[in-house]
Every structure is written in structure tokens, then in C-alpha cells.
Amino acid sequence: MHLNCPDEVVRYVGATLRDALSDPLVLALIGDHHMRIRIGLVDPDCVLYVDTKEHDVRMGADSDATDGLIAMAGDTALAYLLGRVDLETAIESGSVVAAGESRALLRLLGHDSTLPDVCERVLRREGRSDLLALAG
Numbered sequence: 001m002h003l004n005c006p007d008e009v010v011r012y013v014g015a016t017l018r019d020a021l022s023d024p025l026v027l028a029l030i031g032d033h034h035m036r037i038r039i040g041l042v043d044p045d046c047v048l049y050v051d052t053k054e055h056d057v058r059m060g061a062d063s064d065a066t067d068g069l070i071a072m073a074g075d076t077a078l079a080y081l082l083g084r085v086d087l088e089t090a091i092e093s094g095s096v097v098a099a100g101e102s103r104a105l106l107r108l109l110g111h112d113s114t115l116p117d118v119c120e121r122v123l124r125r126e127g128r129s130d131l132l133a134l135a136g
Helices: 006-020 024-030 074-081 087-093 102-110 115-125 129-133
Strands: 036-042 046-051 056-059 068-073 096-100
Touching (some): 006 036, 006 056, 006 074, 024 102, 036 102, 068 074, 074 087, 096 102, 115 129
Parallel strands (some): 036 068
Antiparallel strands (some): 046 056
């Protein structure tokens, strides 16, 4: 396991998603797809709430008003953000569960070639270049 606590999930996974939601290229991909997605992570256990309309990512389920749910291990989330996990394969194998609009969000982000760069930038900024080897 590479991510050791919920704080690390927020600092690396959450920060990558937050930075991506302020990136003009990502915003262009998302377009009018306004979604509120709950991401449930295990190992370490935590929940992130993503609101693409408000460009907001925060820890906690926030509300029951969501358009979808994503569930996966924290390390899988990080590997996905680094471009090292194929979404369809991960869903077929059961290592990623996506329901509702969340699958659309993952596909939109997955088509964005800047997402791994955003994640790498976050990890380097946080002094965690060791995590760049994850699933590499």
C-alpha cells in the first residue's frame, strides 16, 4: 500500500482532481456535464465528494444528492490518475465500481491526456515523487 491515511488521499488524489477541475483543457472536456460524484476509497478508507459544476473536491460524503458513485482502493485511484489503470479493464475485473454518472466522469477524465501531468505535478509539489513509481 502506498497511500497510508485518509489525509494522503485528500492531499494527492483530492488535490489532483481539484487541480484538474481548474484546468481549461479538463473543463472543456467536462463541458456541461455537471456531476456530483461520491468517491469511496478503501485502503485507506475515506470518501471524496466531487462537484464538477462548483469545481469542488472535498473529503466527506457531503450530501445524499449525488449523481454517481465510484469505489476503489486508494492506490488504484492514484494509479488511474497517473494514467496507469485502464478504466474498462478495472471495471470488468471489479477493482473499480462505478455507478450512475460517475462512469461518464471517469471516461471524460480518462480521455484527458493532461490528467497524468496534473497528478505528477501534485505529487512533486507535495514531495512525493516516490509515488510516481506506483503501478509503473
